[in-house]
Amino acid sequence: MGAADEQDREDGQGWLTTAEVRRIWPQIRPSSIRAVARANRVRTSGAPSPDLTREPTYHAADVRRVAARIARGEADVAPWQRADSDTARDDATPGPPVRQPVRWGPENVPGLVLLAIIVVLILWGLTSGDNHGTGTVFVR
Structure with missing residues (x-):
C-alpha cells in the first residue's frame, strides 16, 4: 500500500476487510457482519478483497459511523446478532445432550x-386353508 492509501484509511476513507471490521465492531458476532452492514447501509466494494478471501470489503467511513451508532444503541442490530447479548450467551452455553x-x-x-x-x-x-371368507374362491 502506498502513502495515499494509508492517508485515506486515517481520514476514514478506503476499504476495510471483514477481519478489520470485526476489530472495530467487537459487539457484533462474526457471522452477522454482512447482515449488520447491509441493514445499516454500509457501502461494500465489488472488488476482490486484498486478502483473497472473496469476502466483501467495507467502506471505512461507513464502518466507523455505524460503530458509533452501535455504541450508542442506535444501529439496526438484532439481539441475536450481538456478541454481548443474552441470546449470544445462550448460544454459547451447551444445550441438552x-x-x-x-x-x-x-x-x-x-x-x-x-411385532412378532x-x-x-x-x-x-x-x-391357513380356510381364510374365513376373506380369500377369493376361483370357480371353473
Whole structure:
C-alpha cells in the first residue's frame, strides 16, 4: 500500500476487510457482519478483497459511523446478532445432550414381542386353508 492509501484509511476513507471490521465492531458476532452492514447501509466494494478471501470489503467511513451508532444503541442490530447479548450467551452455553439412537436391548423386548405376534398372525392367516371368507374362491 502506498502513502495515499494509508492517508485515506486515517481520514476514514478506503476499504476495510471483514477481519478489520470485526476489530472495530467487537459487539457484533462474526457471522452477522454482512447482515449488520447491509441493514445499516454500509457501502461494500465489488472488488476482490486484498486478502483473497472473496469476502466483501467495507467502506471505512461507513464502518466507523455505524460503530458509533452501535455504541450508542442506535444501529439496526438484532439481539441475536450481538456478541454481548443474552441470546449470544445462550448460544454459547451447551444445550441438552443429543439423544442417542435406540439400540437393541431389554427396553425393546415388549415391542419386539408384539411385532412378532402380529407377523405370525398375518402369516398364519395367509397360509391357513380356510381364510374365513376373506380369500377369493376361483370357480371353473
